Amino acid sequence: MIGSLHRLGSAPHLLLAELARQHGPIIYVRLGELPTCVLSSAEMAKEALKMHDAALASRRTLCATQQLFYGSTDIAFAPYGPYWRQVRIISMF
Known part of the structure; x- marks a missing residue:
């Protein structure tokens, strides 16, 4: 349970x-x-972040963020991907 x-x-x-x-x-x-x-x-950290950058770009999805931030649709908690890139572009203007 607590590892x-x-x-x-x-x-x-x-x-x-x-x-x-x-x-x-x-x-x-x-x-x-x-x-x-x-x-x-x-060196290992640099290599891992270069090779697996997309897999490591998102935060872990938590139940609380799902409830408080409308299904993680804001820029801070949205998973990395096309939606996050679109929200990021919109927020810069």
């Missing part, structure tokens, strides 16, 4: 850095219900 969330404490970056030293630069943890891949190398 590894209870182990993070008040300084999660320190625990994740220690895990990276022990297990390598790519770590898979579950933070609550959210499966998370932690890349602790700048």
Whole structure:
């Protein structure tokens, strides 16, 4: 249910850095219900963001944002894609 969330404490970056030293630069943890891949190398993070930019561009859809922001149709919570690009262009004028 809570995955590894209870182990993070008040300084999660320190625990994740220690895990990276022990297990390598790519770590898979579950933070609550959210499966998370932690890349602790700048080169790996840059490569992942270049290769999977469209897949990583959107925020996770939450029930609260669906209810409060009309189905995530505003620019801040809309998933990346044609609709988001159109709303972004309209909001710039």
